[in-house]
Amino acid sequence: MKKIIYCILFFLIYQVALSQTHRFFYEVKFLNDTINKEYLEDIVVLDVNPENIKSYSNNYLITDSMRQKARSELSFVQPIFKNKISKSINSDAFKNFESIYNNYYSIETEDKMIWTISSEKKEIGSLKVQKAETDFGGRHWIAWFSTDLPFPYGPYKFSGLPGLILKIADSQNQYEFNFIKNRNFKETQDTSFFLEVYYGFFKPIAVSEKQFAKLKMDYYLDPYSDVKSGREKVTFYDDNGIEKVPNFPQMTSDMQKMLRENNNSIERNQGINYPVK
Known part of the structure; x- marks a missing residue:
């Protein structure tokens, strides 16, 4: 800068x-x-x-x-x-x-x-x-x-x-x-x-600190649950633009690793102690 x-x-x-x-x-x-x-x-x-x-x-x-x-x-x-x-x-x-x-x-x-x-x-x-x-x-x-x-x-x-x-x-x-x-x-x-509205599309849902901590942990444990259950339709492609079958175990592991690494909150006492599987 x-x-x-x-x-x-x-x-x-x-x-x-x-x-x-x-x-x-x-x-x-x-x-x-x-x-x-x-x-x-x-x-x-x-x-x-x-x-x-x-x-x-x-x-x-x-x-x-x-x-x-x-x-x-x-x-x-x-x-x-x-x-x-x-x-x-x-x-x-x-x-x-x-x-x-x-x-x-x-x-x-x-x-x-x-x-x-x-x-x-x-x-x-x-x-x-x-x-x-x-x-x-x-x-x-x-x-x-x-x-x-x-x-x-x-x-x-x-x-x-x-x-x-x-x-x-x-x-x-x-x-x-x-x-x-x-x-x-x-x-x-x-x-x-x-x-007040996230990029004009998403209005915030009011939750308590305890509820939000649980939401973060739930996401960590299964970040692709909506996709796997079919609640959200997502198509995955490889580097050549060809549709592929997602490897959810590997994708989940990669996401969990990223969340653990990027977890140094400015309010350290509000950080989530993510488990290592």
């Missing part, structure tokens, strides 16, 4: 009366695969609206932009950082949006953060920032926030400090977010195509 450049037009943030959506962009680098030690990178968006905040991968915005311009079949830019959330202003209740295969779910969680604010200060770009720490999601986090920016938020669910979080990382350096730029919009930005 490009070298992080801090926006010199930060003073525009103060034009609260003229803006309905304050959009902040963060570069995220995270250890997705703890087995093969694979780090991934993405851009994460934070939208601060009059009534709510939202956070999601910038690739959803790219796909949505292509959709609005497209005159033919829509292309999708897949998100690398897959976590999508929203919450009402002055609430600690988050909606977490997750997909499993062709199903889309919303899971409500209470995520109030208790911060310890340090006297330690430094500068990020031309802004003075202050250090704060919290324990959240099974990780210890270190944040740097600026009281010059009147937004008590940061990327993902991080919130509750007296200023915008510009940098935050966990103590094991498995997740790190760095602010890169911002934009202000006079009208509240619409995210219904990819957040």
Whole structure:
């Protein structure tokens, strides 16, 4: 990714009366695969609206932009950082949006953060920032926030400090977010195509955390159950485009291996302990 450049037009943030959506962009680098030690990178968006905040991968915005311009079949830019959330202003209740295969779910969680604010200060770009720490999601986090920016938020669910979080990382350096730029919009930005409804097709099914954990485990144990049962019609082809009979045992083994490897959730205490058969 490009070298992080801090926006010199930060003073525009103060034009609260003229803006309905304050959009902040963060570069995220995270250890997705703890087995093969694979780090991934993405851009994460934070939208601060009059009534709510939202956070999601910038690739959803790219796909949505292509959709609005497209005159033919829509292309999708897949998100690398897959976590999508929203919450009402002055609430600690988050909606977490997750997909499993062709199903889309919303899971409500209470995520109030208790911060310890340090006297330690430094500068990020031309802004003075202050250090704060919290324990959240099974990780210890270190944040740097600026009281010059009147937004008590940061990327993902991080919130509750007296200023915008510009940098935050966990103590094991498995997740790190760095602010890169911002934009202000006079009208509240619409995210219904990819957040509230998944790519315009799938409305989220509300489930509890316990129910969602079971759904993830059920999918892991038999990821092709709908296809094998005939509930979903899928035709498989080889590399030459010739129809073939699927090898479900091998396909299941490959899928389970991928799920085990890509299981380093940002909220580590919410991860699924997938069994090895």
